[in-house]
Amino acid sequence: GNSVTQMEGPVTLSEEAFLTINCTYTATGYPSLFWYVQYPGEGLQLLLKATKADDKGSNKGFEATYRKETTSFHLEKGSVQVSDSAVYFCALSDSWRDDKIIFGKGTRLHILP
């Protein structure tokens, strides 16, 4: 079945460090891929998405490229800030008929000033 695997946290970095959160997926079709962010006590917000191979999603300095050959969608940011501290979820949607989205378990990110 379809699944998403992302690196376990927590990830702790200093401000202005480079960030990578790994995400790999298994899917039978041609999925759309998403990164969502959850700030403490809040719901999830869409951070970025990509709908086909080689697409790059980007938002707020974050980027992720849809790599079909490695079935990956790693999240990167060149210089993190304290305000980026949150939980990040990788997700995919696959079927053309099924509206369900499959989420990874989330990666907690702590940025130290």
Add this chain to the structure above:
Amino acid sequence: DGGITQSPKYLFRKEGQNVTLSCEQNLNHDAMYWYRQDPGQGLRLIYYSQIVNDFQKGDIAEGYSVSREKKESFPLTVTSAQKNPTAFYLCASSIKWQLGGRKETQYFGPGTRLLVL
């Protein structure tokens, strides 16, 4: 402003009691979803609805019930049969179909934290 609202923000349940969590959206979305989030875990799908008066069980539907009488509303009832209801509950919605049949993004409400007394 368009969006999804959930109420209440915190909810307390006594033993043997049913409680209902509210979810309303004014985005004109067809599809709505309920997820449960436990500490250190990802989101697990409880129920989803693709259209008014229709809904399907997700991965962990036991002990929960839903209704979809109106497009904008998708309330979740946590029944007394749910033995471990303490969790953070998230409601989401999405346009059912995008041109070409590709998936549309899900938009989330702020969540309701349910605690057992």
